[in-house]
Structure formats: C-alpha cells, structure tokens
Amino acid sequence: MAKKARSKATSGGSSTATARVKLNDRDKKTMGELHGLAGGVETAAEKKRDPYLDIPSRTLSNVKFNKAKRFIEMGNLTNRRQLFNLSQAKAYMQTMLVAKGSKEIITEGKTASLRQLFYMLKHTIKDTKEETFDDQTESDAMIEDLEVTINALREELHVFASNRGSIVGPITLIDSGDEIDCSRMGSGGYSIPSIVEPYVMQFKNNRAKFVLHVEKDTVWRRFNEDKFWQKYNCILMHGQGQPPRGVRRLLHRFNNELGLPVYCLLDNDPWGYYIYSVIKQGSINLAFESKRMAVPGAKYLGLRSIDFARCELSPSVQIRMNDSDVKRAKQIAAYPWFADKKPWQKEIEQMLKNGFKLEVEALMSKNISYVTETYVPQRLQEQDWLD
C-alpha cells in the first residue's frame, strides 16, 4: 500500500513543465475561478473599463461572531481593488501575478511554499528598477486576498506554508499515502504539514480519547518525555505559539471527524487567551476559514490567573504586565465571544488585578514534572477548565 501511494505521489512529481497533469475536480474548480479572474480583465479591457477586484474585507469590522455556530464568520464587506488607481495599481498587479503563479503550479500538479511562490513571481518589472514584490509579506498578503476573492483555500491554490507544530499520540496518520504511526515518533514527534486536508491526510486506527494542545514546543517536549500521552491516552500537539492553519485544521478534524475533545494548555497572558480564542472561534484574518478550522468545543485548561495562589507558586515566576498587555487583555475581554462569559470576564479581571503574567514553565518551579503529573491530571479530573 505504501508503495502504491508513493508511486502516486511521484507521478505528480515526475511531470515536467510541458507535460500537463490531469486535473482533479477540485483543481478544475480552482482553475475555473482563476479563469474567471482573468476573464474579468479581458472584458474590462475590451469594454474600455477599469478592471477591478472585489476583495472581501479581512478586518475586525467585517467579522461577525455567529452565536449559533460559535465561531467567527466573515461579513459581506468587500474592498474594491482597481487597476487604475495610483495606490492600488501595484497591489492589483501583484494579485494577478499570484493568480498566474498559482495557475502554473496547479497545471504542473505541484505545490509551492509561500516563499517559493514569492521567488517564482519576484522579478524586475520591464524597463524599470521596480521589483514585483519587495518581500514575502507582500506576496503572502496577496495569496490571502486571492483565497478570499475566488473563494479557494490556500491548499486549493497549491500553496503551502512551512511546517510548524508537532504531533504525537496513539493514532496512525496516512500522509500522502505514507502511514505515520504517531505513537512511535521519538522525542521530536511528527511535524504537522501545512496541508492536512482529507485528500492528503487520512486517519487510521485512533486510540486516543482526547487532544491536548500546548502552546510551545518546550512544554510539548516535557509532556512527551513524561509519556503523558501514553498514560492518559491522548494526542499531544503544539502549534509553536499561534497555531498555523495546518495545526488548526488538524485540531478541527480530530474534533469533528473523530469526536475528540480538545484541551488547551497555554500561558496565562493575553497572548495565550488569544491563541485559545483563535483555536476556538477562528481568527479575524482567516474568518473565511473558520468553518473548517474553528473548534468551538475547545476547552481552556490553564494556566489560570488563580494558579499563582492555587498552586502556591513563588513570586519570582511572575512576569510583570506592561501597558500593551493590559490594553490587549481589555481588548480580548471585550470580544463578543468572551463578553457574555462570566468565568472568562472573571479570569481576565483576575489577571489584571494580579498585574502579572504566568508562563506554563512557571509550574516547573515547583517540580519539573508538576505540570504533567499533577497540574493537568488534576484539571482534567476535576473538569476544571474554562469554556
């Protein structure tokens, strides 16, 4: 089976630039959208009109919290990007370039990283000294614009981000046809790819009962080393801070397809709250993907503002909150999805009252394995978490 899968993968890889690969239905749909985009320019040119793109706005003002679905949804606001507008002309050109690059990798049946695409499309504009893209942040933004404009996901454009985040646990994954036994991943774990769509990754032989998502790599290693996932029969994941799309999508799939509850262990600071918020409700920037990524049932295990007192930590582990932390905390408290949750209001209030932040590592001041042996098991036992 592995052999078969590999041959399938290489057939795509061996194709040359000239030889067209057969497009699957999803690719055909994306190509259709891209054609529509190009066709718009042609029509405008023929009719001597100003070509434009209506790009759904990715701002806080254009997101709504859907209380029924419990995640953030994108509104209907769009920004018009015109070619014949001095401040938008370059962005328009860049969007078209990204569309062109995406079309090329789709027809070749390959995928390119954000950075690869950036290099593919970066060149000096003819007869000028101007570069099409000055740095990668420009092309990244254009890719997101293109996603929302033609309503195609990044993976549908055959673009991926670099791997971030690891997974370990009693489950077998099939990634591009290769079987990955996540219970035999050593100390490093399996690195979560950017694209974890069902056509790339399938689940097999899941024995886990829940998912524990931690914020950082180092904390994850603590849990892995202490074989926490073996003891409690769970999948252990981290997203290296703000989890990338691959990690969030995987969490969503575990939760959705396998029915595994998701628990998050994050730092007790505004940033940690926000990570939880993104996992649970989706992010503002990628609101259009919320329905595929949000895990509305995700629970916040810790760390809590009360933990300093509850766990009797030494004052030396406190990290002073600065002004921007305070501001951010108040901002988060005001998010509609936190606003009517009393425990959360209390939690944030407590943190502001404390005036300090706590990292998960703070627990290690008590005992190196306090977090894996005492803290998390206790919370799970007592079902003491925030929702």
Place this chain on the structure above:
Amino acid sequence: MRRYNSHRSECKFETLGSIRLADSRSRRVSAARAKSPASNGHAANGAVVKRRAKLAKSASADAANDVEDVQESHDNPAAAHAEANGSAGKSRRRATAQSMAASQRDISVSEFFAKNRHLLGFDNPRKALLTTVKEAVDNALDACEEAGILPEVWVHIRQTGENRFQVGVQDNGPGILKQQIPNVFGKLLYGSKFHRLRMSRGQQGIGISAAGMYGLLTTGKPVKIMSKVSPKKPAHYYEIAINTKVNRPEILNGKGEGVDVPPGAAGQTAMEKHAIEWVESDHGTRVTIELEARYQRGRGSVDEYLAQTCIANPHVRLHYVDPEDNATEYERSTDELPPEAKEIMPHPYGIELGQLVTMLKDSKPMSLSQFLSSSFSRVSSSTAKRICETAKLSTRANVHRVGRHEAESLYKALQETRIPPPSTDCIVPIGEQRLLKGLHQVVPGDFYVAVTRPPAVYRGNPFVIEAALAYGGAPSAARVSLEQLTDFVQESDARTLRQFLATTFQGIGMEGANKIVKESGLGTRQTPSKLKPKEILKLHEALQSVNLEEGQTMNVQRFANRVPLQFQQGACAITQTVVGTSWRAYGLTQSRNSLPSGPVTIMVHMASVWVPFTSESKEAIAGYPEIQRELRLALQAIGRKLGLYMRRKLKVRDAGARRNTFLKYLNEIAEAVTVIKDYPDSRTKQLYDQLCAVAKVKTLHADLSVDKQGNFVEGEDEQDFGDNVLIIDREAGAAAAGAAPGATDGAENEAVGPASKRSKSKAKSSAKKRG
C-alpha cells in the same frame, strides 16, 4: 576713489586734468594740521593729495601713511632736531612745513591712473584686451545712437607679437571734429557725457584714453585714430600719445598736426602711404590701439562681451574678426533705433550741499525762484515758491547773494519739499519684447520671461530695472561643437582638465566638471593643451552625454546701460539681489547664500542716467537700497511667472508619472491573463494595447480632476501667463507666445537664433581690408 564715479562729484573738479583737494577730506586735513601747526592750509592740502596718490585706497592706509611721514622726516635730521627743541619734548617734530612743502605738488590724473591701472580694468593682460575693446565699442555705440545712426561696428583683433595685440574698432558714427580728436583720445577725464544727466554707456571720459595710455605704456605704440565726418570732406588721421605728466595729448604724426586724408582716390593712396586701416564708410571713427594682452575665449572674454552686447543691443550690426582670423557676424534683429534718451536737469533730491553752492555760484544772475525752476528737474515756479518759503528766503533774492548759511537752509528745504520724481524720458529701457528676442536668440531654453519695471529713482537719479529669464535647454557645454572644443582646448592655459571645464563653460561648476571627466574616462590631472584629437573626441562625447542639469547653477548676465558687466560678479548689487531672492518659492533649488541651481539664465539690465558703479572699470553696480528694491521686485515678477511654469511642468510630469505607473504594470497583468487562460503569447501584446488605451483614457480623466479651488486642473493649460512670456514646446517644435505677438517672429524652432551665426570660415576679405 569713489569720487570719480559719484555723479555728484562734478563740483570737486575745479580744474580738469589735475586733482585739487576739495575740502571734504577734512579729517585728513585736520590730521595734517595737528602734526604741523605752522604749515598753512594749502600746503597741508598738497600733502594730503600726495599721500592719497601714494596709497589711494583705504582708510587703513592712513597708519601706513603716517609711517611714511616719519621716514621723510628722518631724511631731514636738521629739521627734525629743530622741531624737537621747539615743541617742549612733547613729540618730536619730524618735518617742518617748509621741508614738506618742497615735495608737495600736483598730481596728474593720468599719472594717477597709470599707477592704478587696475582701477580702470587693466589688472591683467587678458582683461586689458577686453577693457580696450569694451571702451571702444561702448563709445562707438554711444556716438552712433546720439547721432541717430543705426550702429554698425567692426572689431578687428590681430596678434602682432607673443603678448601683443592690435585692437581696431571702427563705427559708422558721425565722426569727430579734427580739433577734438586729440583731446578725446589723448586726455583722461575729457568727454561729453560726464556733465550731463542722460543715459549713455560711457560716463566719465576715462575709458578709451586710458586704453590708449595702457597701450602706450606697455608697447610704446601710439593710439591711431581715423575719423571721417562726411564723404566729401577730408578725413583726419592722428597718432596720439598721452603725456601722463600733464595729462595732455601729443600728436606724433604730421609734425604734430596729424594727417588729412582727402576724399576719393587720392585718399586711397594717402591711406596706403600712412598704413591706415579703414573699412570704407561715409563717416565714422576708427581707433587702433596696440597693447600687451592675452586672448582667451570662454568666460570673461571679448567674444562673450560682444555676444552679450548684441543681446542688449538688438539694433547693432557687428563684424568681429578674432586674432585667429575667424569672422563672426552679428546681424541686427531690429532696424529700430532705441528712442533717443533726453537729457535732464538734476533732481533736487539727488544733489548735495556742496553741489548746490557751486551751482549757485556758477549761475547767471537771476532770482532764486528762477534759478530753482531752471536748474532742477521737476521744480515748477510754484514748487520753487514753496521751497523758498520753507527756507525762509525771498523768491526774488539774487542767487549770488545767497550765502553759505542760506544755502544750507535752502538745501534742507529742497529735501523737505515734496517734489515729483524726475521725468523718466531720459532713460530708454531695452523693452520686454526685445529682451525676450535677444535672450531667445542667444540662450536656448524652453521658457522665457521678461519684465521691465516702471522707472524709479535713487538719490534723484531715475533708473529702470529690467530682468529676463530663460529656463531649460542644454547648457553651453553640451552645445559646443567638436571644432570649437578643439580650439578651446588648445588655447587653454588651465593646468588640469577639470579646471579647464569649470572655467571655460558657464554654470558647470567643479561638480559638473568632475562628472564630465569621469564620463570621458580621461585623467583629471591631464593637461588640456596636451590632449590628443581622439581624447578631445572622448571629451566632446562626455560633454554631450553628461546630464549637467543637476549641478548647474544659474547663469546671471548683468547689463548696465546696455553694456554687459563681466567681472566682479560677487560685488554687484544684481548678483547680491539674485542670491538674496528666495528662488525656492519659484520651483528652483537654492542653497543658502548662493545662486539657485538649474538650467536657468537670468539677464538683468539697469538703465539710468547715472549707473552707480563701484569702480571706474565699471564692473559692478553699487547697492543703493532703492536699486536693490527695484531689482528684487523685477526678479520676483519673473520668478512668479517661472513658478507658474514650473508648477505646470511639475503637474504635467505628475500626470505622466501616473500614466507611467499604470503602464509599467499593464504588461505584467496582460502576461498573467495570457498564462492563466493558456493563450498564445501574441495575446499578451493585444491585451496590453487594449489596457494601454484604457489607461490613456483613465489618466486623461485623472488630469481633469479638480484642484483645491475647485477649478479644473486641465484648465490651467490655458492659464494666462500675462505678457512677455515665451514658451517653447519642444515636442511640437514650435513656439507659442503668451499674449505676446511680437515675440512669435523671434521664436525660431532652432535654439540658436539667426543673429549670431558664427561662420568659421577664414575671413579673407576683411583681412585684406586691414591692409
């Protein structure tokens, strides 16, 4: 030596030819008196005169002067001893009045200038040549205009020795009477222009005689003058040397009588016999001076002077043969002689007490009121009455009875009474149209503007300031032909290439010179005169290709009474005012205390009955506040129009930039569409063209957007620049004159106008005529 240039100094010359001390130098007099109480006033005067002659210049010289006195007294120990006894040991007497009186005597003005030739513009051989040509040409033009003759001037310069040149200048003027010739050319401070208030080029009557004197001093050759009053009457030929001791001409030929050249064929033989050079003409004067000089082209050269003269005098036809036998013809661009300038009486505001006293003394016997209204400009009998009332003097008082004290109150009354400004028909400005024409013919550019200010008055002297400006066009360095460049290079005595470039061409500056040298790939320290033809070619190419616009500084051409001023730029009120004007407001870049930069040529003309020069060599205009004010107003007037033009240009460029922004992206977009749709490559071009068409429409639309005032920006194209603006649209290759129909005919498509065609052919014909 301001006394010579000041218009009010007439009264100080009681005797022409020698300077007697006027009592105004009282400080020095009293100093002399303090030292030698025994000496009488007259002797002291003489001493002061002598000292002034020795150290003519500054007050700081006083100290040195006193030291000199000490030296003198040591030469006479007996006298010093006697004085020491007499003065009770207070301070030792060094010279007695008697011993000092022995060496006190008159100084001839020619002697004075022979020693101080730099005051007249003969500081170095190169400048001497220019000054000589200049004085002769100025006199020629003045004579022609005064006689109402359209001037035609021949300037022939010939090299006679290593450092010797012969300058011959001939005009078609009225000629000079036989008995006057020696005085005009052989006596300093002799002339017709000093004693009147009327606009003319020459003022003091020093110039041409000084040039002759310089020639005599350096080469020993006399001044040769040929003058013809009428075709039927005999012409006169003189060879004159100036006797510097007594400031008197000495006629050398014809046994002190000169030679008469009869009209007709007999004259030809006479001319050949005496080797007289003469271009056949019915009347006119030719002056030939041989002098030690050096000929060099470029800035501050004879060539530049003549070219600039033709800008300011479009009615002059000029034939010029340079020392290398190249003939240049400057054709006149108008047959209209400028209207004759009227002579005016002095204006009361412009005189001084001493002058008033002299006038009162010299006047014919008449009543005071008569005197006032007849000797002054703009004083009517009623004004005279008012003046007399203010001065508490009777209107019927005899002028000769007016005493010193009364004169003073009369002077005060003159200054206090409101008197209208002097009449201005004594000044003839060049005129805005002619300025535009003149500038356009000589300076290539895209935009021309000229302004003539209404007449104003400084110290009772009416004057008019005119300014013209040319913007754009290639700098002179880029227009030079390979042939010219080769000449320049060979003539140059500059030690390095960089120096050569900076001194030869206007407005390059060291920065520009560096750029050119770098571009040409030649060594900076290379000696220009040793360049090989191939290297000159390289340099020429570099001159064409380097963009000098950035480092270029404004080129300021100064004129006073139609005479170009070429030296002492920094000391001149014109330059100072140009520097002091804020050009940034008008779209030029300018650093503090310096000329603005950019491809700009500015021409400023001051016309006045008396131009206040800072020295006798007439190189810089003194900065009277009234003059500076008028200069500033004129510059601001042309500046505003330049600003309009610059802003419009900027706007056009902005619209262009906008269009370019779109255009450069269109190709990328067209290509992207072609790739996405799998079209053949040809579709890219097609789509690009389509998009370009849209872009044009769109940017046209953008051009039409409204500005802050709510006006259509496009409408500014029709904006009225007012009169006397000339805009050259290079793309259209035609000139459009802004509400100035007269300017259109002068606006040729070519940058160089027809009046200054430079024929490089050897001028054999004129060489023949020179005999």
